Amino acid sequence: MRDEKDLQKLYNECMYFWGFEKQARMVQEECAELILATSHVLRGREAAVENMIEEVADVYLMVNQMIAYFGKDAVMKVVDFKSDRVKDKLEKYKEK
DSSP states (O other): OOOHHHHHHHHHHHHHHHHHHHHHHHHHHHHHHHHHHHHHHHTTOTTHHHHHHHHHHHHHHHHHHHHHHHOHHHHHHHHHHHHHHHHHHHHHHHHO
């Protein structure tokens, strides 16, 4: 596994070199590829799981570039809020 500092440096360099607009378009593309890969897994296509793992990794890299761009604190604030909502929702469904 790569060192977190090295990854953060890579994310920042990508955003600086290619810029927000190009990387935002890449986020769209990678998310679309993950959607398609997910459909293939759910339909039982051969080798679909390996492809889905690859697409998850691509989206992971792009999302982390967006986090580097917008700031980790800003993103994590929203992640905390939304994860609390999911936790509450999960607890309600468990009670049923």
